[in-house]
Amino acid sequence: MIGGGKNAFIGAVHRIAANIDGQIELVCGALSSDPETAKESGKLLFLTEDRNYGSYQEMIEKESLLPVDTRMHFVTIVTPNFAHYAPAMLALEHGFHVVIDKPISLTLAEARKLEEKVRETGLTLCLTYTYSGYPMVKQARQMVKDGAFGEIRKVLVEYPQGWLSLPSERDGNKQSSWRTDPARSGISGCMGDIGTHAAQLAEYISGLEIAKICADLNIVVEGRPLDDDGNVLLKFNNGANGVLVASQIAAGEENALKIKIYGEKGGLEWHQEEPNTLKVKWLDAPSQIYRTGQGYLSQAAQYNARTPAGHPEGYLEAFANIYRNFASTLQALLAGEIPTADMLDFPGVEDGVRGMAFIENVVASGQSDQKWLDFKV
């Protein structure tokens, strides 16, 4: 693991997610860019001294010299955005598979280079777009794919959070500091941090691609250098229209990602904060409530749940699904087998490239007086 030392949020989440299914063990780490903090953090996580590294460079190099059956199988990168690319590239160059927290990099150019390197090496890169890991998201995607709703006509996705309503970055809040800093976050704040999740979810479930956008990006809390809020009109490649709203100044909201999709015959609705329920609506019949863990669900939805219906699974389990599918894919590859479609169902480098393209397109549109811009990748 690279990053994720003391006080880090997402690093701890990654460790829990990797633990849940008992397939992955944390064997080494370079847990902070500060060597001392890195080593202290490693001790707290029971890393052995010889594999508790002071820097990612040291870790990747030393691990690559260990015997094949001893060395780490992959690296997980949980640093702020600006520190994704270099260790990812180094790991790939040394033959390690990679897990990266989204967004994949600081710029689209970096993402493209990673994509190339992945293609070149044949290694696997997994990107933790957590929300696509939920069982009911899988169910939604499958129903759309099966044509249950006919042609998709409209996609409404919103992701309101309230935690940046106040300028907490000025009070030393570590999470808000790097997310509002262009040097560490990139050219977008809110759209990069959570807008990308919303866009990925919309495309993942609908099976469509965003083709045109018209963005209104806002800096609501005065003095911030990056957007903390935004609304985007969308056109998809099949002609469907949509809206994407992302905000970190929606005071009183927690992590309220919601999506509604409408087709010719019906629609669906899913809320991340109550993730085990998928509402399915029909033109002339009662709405239905699909629920995680039920026997009537699609294979993909069943594969990604661990308990019977009524035993709620949450964010950590969704996250764990990504890790488990990735790990199962690696195990299959190690065993010389072909991974199943279920194993391969995790976001990869292409999602990373599209995510960075989303950021660059949305910022360009936000600065333009023209209504519609083509979405360029």
Added chain:
Amino acid sequence: MIGGGKNAFIGAVHRIAANIDGQIELVCGALSSDPETAKESGKLLFLTEDRNYGSYQEMIEKESLLPVDTRMHFVTIVTPNFAHYAPAMLALEHGFHVVIDKPISLTLAEARKLEEKVRETGLTLCLTYTYSGYPMVKQARQMVKDGAFGEIRKVLVEYPQGWLSLPSERDGNKQSSWRTDPARSGISGCMGDIGTHAAQLAEYISGLEIAKICADLNIVVEGRPLDDDGNVLLKFNNGANGVLVASQIAAGEENALKIKIYGEKGGLEWHQEEPNTLKVKWLDAPSQIYRTGQGYLSQAAQYNARTPAGHPEGYLEAFANIYRNFASTLQALLAGEIPTADMLDFPGVEDGVRGMAFIENVVASGQSDQKWLDFKV
């Protein structure tokens, strides 16, 4: 009553709404543009023969010749949009107060003339933007006005319906026929029919005015001459941003008007389909559930409810609130008294003008390549 004969939807709603509080009696009518249908419909509603008129012109003229204490006090116009202006103008010219179903007219120009005539005559014109009649909408408005949430930053309003998902106007559906016909509906379909409700609600609760718009209007069902769907980016006069979504092809939705407003300190959320609940959210405290009929509500919210908490009030009661407040205003005026603020709390001719301006602006923006257009009234 003008319009609202057999098979009409909104006419029946108006009659129930007017009945509920026992203050208003239907004394005469010209219930259809077809004299025969008009008279048949009048019989079914127990109109006496002499006041069951064949046309609105006849009704207005004959009623104006009756003694003051016998003749109708006001007319209600529940015809399709294109037939609002002429009878309204005639009624005002003959000294009658007027209730009109929204939108007020076919064009902004007509609305302005009605506004002038109202100003000139001192008569009262009431416009049935039903949704502003709900007690919890009053509560929301009051809390915003009281500054409970600080400065308003973001307004998200959506109004999805699914009933025009299929081209039912081609199968002779009366409701969909006139709503998709420019000659009877005006220059917009969905935005005129329900977008105006959403815009009025957003401005009513927030106390703000839409200042700029960027609209994406869509004809989703092929062959329709008018928009049946649309998404609009908004800027308000205080700098707040927002989104308005209206759709009549959101398959599986009923009448799912929802609004979320965020300020510096918190926000609120209201759903028309569960209208007795207002969710109030705070930055660092538990959300609260405000409920119709409770003693802790504002005066305005209490004034517009009839039963104790837990006895759900619905659409017809909200509609009735508009009629009751309008009727109370007339009674006060008749009695030579000054109507209270509670009595005067119903939409009027200014709302009608803003509504028509919304339609014209949104259509202009929908046709423009420029991102933002100023909202002109």
Added chain:
Amino acid sequence: MIGGGKNAFIGAVHRIAANIDGQIELVCGALSSDPETAKESGKLLFLTEDRNYGSYQEMIEKESLLPVDTRMHFVTIVTPNFAHYAPAMLALEHGFHVVIDKPISLTLAEARKLEEKVRETGLTLCLTYTYSGYPMVKQARQMVKDGAFGEIRKVLVEYPQGWLSLPSERDGNKQSSWRTDPARSGISGCMGDIGTHAAQLAEYISGLEIAKICADLNIVVEGRPLDDDGNVLLKFNNGANGVLVASQIAAGEENALKIKIYGEKGGLEWHQEEPNTLKVKWLDAPSQIYRTGQGYLSQAAQYNARTPAGHPEGYLEAFANIYRNFASTLQALLAGEIPTADMLDFPGVEDGVRGMAFIENVVASGQSDQKWLDFKV
């Protein structure tokens, strides 16, 4: 109308309910047991002086002397329980149909005498068990009747209110005063006031009859002479079991009547505070959400709604359904026609007798050390 003068709660509700559909007109009244209050109240409701009576005796006698086409068609009795029987009997004896607010009388014996008189006279007695007037309650009843769930196995009904959590009757609250006074309410407080509603709803939807009970009645607020809370185990005539909970000291609850019924193949759930939604559950399929106003509903459910789906109907509309069906029945009878099943769908004198039996049985069981008592009518 007998009772329902100034400051009365349920009288105003009855008037609104009777107004809604424009079929019923208030033509006379004896609105209070105090002649002066009665007359003052009558003036406020626009009663003409000659039909604004000082007592119910006077009203019934004088009205019965009026010409048939002028005199009132029925009386509505909205007094406290102890004053139901005498005016109802007098009205029936003078040939008037009767509407009574539940429970029908002070004792089971009185209820039986009314039943006899109704049978003898052939007149119609309507009892306003409001909750059976909701469209989704009709839908639930129909689905059970149609065998959608197979044999019914379990019925859980609860009716928690919080408004008697404090001894407000000692502070002069009129509503709580009579409801906690045995002389005016009868032998039970909470069970008589709202337990009867719950029992009627359970039997109405399930089509079953309570056969055995085991009751725990409680006086929670010290010093009250009557139960303000209770829990009852139930056995139905088909062997199904159940629980009925009623409480007026459930602090923080409004009027939270809920029912869940389970059969062999599935179940249903309905909440009065969100009355337009009926949740239908299945053994091996997604739950369904049935909604008021939809075209897929049963005839009975559609007959009792006024607006399209998504336009919420509430308590007053449910109440109005009882009045409208009763009025339609009277109109049919007056016209020499046979009322349809839809018209006849309102609670009558038999429901009144069963309600009084419920009160007497539940009080007897509450006082007994024996677990199960047979439910005697």
Added chain:
Amino acid sequence: MIGGGKNAFIGAVHRIAANIDGQIELVCGALSSDPETAKESGKLLFLTEDRNYGSYQEMIEKESLLPVDTRMHFVTIVTPNFAHYAPAMLALEHGFHVVIDKPISLTLAEARKLEEKVRETGLTLCLTYTYSGYPMVKQARQMVKDGAFGEIRKVLVEYPQGWLSLPSERDGNKQSSWRTDPARSGISGCMGDIGTHAAQLAEYISGLEIAKICADLNIVVEGRPLDDDGNVLLKFNNGANGVLVASQIAAGEENALKIKIYGEKGGLEWHQEEPNTLKVKWLDAPSQIYRTGQGYLSQAAQYNARTPAGHPEGYLEAFANIYRNFASTLQALLAGEIPTADMLDFPGVEDGVRGMAFIENVVASGQSDQKWLDFKV
């Protein structure tokens, strides 16, 4: 781990729960009563051959001979009820701490012996009453303890499941087979399996003890030897009343444990299927929605959550809280420190004794004609 081999449900849940926080490692197992199945199961879980035992006796004896820093720290028993006592006793006798899935044993007598042995040895026994591990259950308990609601007056707990609606035990379903078999489950089916959870939750949150009961136990699916459904009237030691409903034939329900508690000033409501929300109701103020992960929660609620608000935590995390708190207690004890109150917050042997007493009392009451029986421990 004892039990929990291939195809077992709860064993897998225990392993995930123990994994989540990275504090516990599965080092040995006797995963089935059948030695061959045990060993096969152990291989699948990566147990080393020398610690993959064929029987629990062998495991406990051999592990107790290993050096202190190598041998297992505790055993987890996840067998059917009848096979809890013997291995638990053996483990305690050999100096091992114990985790047992609830209920603790087959009979109250066994539970008492375990209680004695725990007292005698000073070892720790943890019982996985999962539902008390949820953060919002902790919050509820704390608010009651702090007197937020005043004296508690009423407790309504229900636990409906539908999975035994059909006689699936006759079709070879492993889960239903042992749960409906007295030899393996004990004297109660539904009440032992889930009624105990409901009772424990009610006592845990309310801080009260059940003092009297009146039970109606039912065998709804013909031919079953044990109750599959039941309703119980309750009296608590402070005089509060209550109802406990448990059913496994509530067709269409998943795992719908719900609790409502009312005090003098307000009440609370929690649903296991949406566990991150606690509804708090007040006499004269808006209801509040408390949410997992928020900064305004009590220490106990915050201690038992892993992610910020809006990242839903579920059943596995609640389960993991019990393991983590137990493990933290052991670590503190190993380190010679005094465990904090937060660490010690997991169900223990006393809960096990009360659980078995609940089963025996409820069965006795179910068979009695007397209404109330004292709850005897």
